[in-house]
Amino acid sequence: MGSRVKPNTDDMREAAGARPDGSAVGGGRERCRAYDPVAMTEARRIYGGRADLTLVDSAEAALDGADVLAVVTEWQEFRSPDFDYIRDAVKHKVIFDGRNIYDPALVRSFG
Numbered sequence: 001m002g003s004r005v006k007p008n009t010d011d012m013r014e015a016a017g018a019r020p021d022g023s024a025v026g027g028g029r030e031r032c033r034a035y036d037p038v039a040m041t042e043a044r045r046i047y048g049g050r051a052d053l054t055l056v057d058s059a060e061a062a063l064d065g066a067d068v069l070a071v072v073t074e075w076q077e078f079r080s081p082d083f084d085y086i087r088d089a090v091k092h093k094v095i096f097d098g099r100n101i102y103d104p105a106l107v108r109s110f111g
Helices: 040-047 059-063 083-089 104-109
Strands: 032-034 053-055 069-071 095-097
Touching: 032 059, 040 053, 059 083
Parallel strands: 032 053, 069 095
Antiparallel strands: none
16 A cells, blocks of 8 residues: 655554554564654554554664564654664565665665
8 A cells, every 4th residue: 555644744544554454564474563753652552452563662672683674664764774783683684665765776785
């Protein structure tokens, strides 16, 4: 589903990482750790009781034990990440950039 959410707000209606039925991407088959620098209160209101979703308070905490990284929002703090840290933290060395904020060649250069 496309996102019509206004950037730089906590509005999660029709967010790229959610479905209309309130389920997270993956339909509950996977376990996810999620972080948003602004919308955590709204995320906790909407998704707080899900056993397959852990809402965390930092980007680093979201990467803790991660198999892959999925970026589904375009906050400024995500635009210039520490790719060395991500490479070392993410088990399968995969980034899904759902907002097209990273140059693929730059990401590949970090392994």
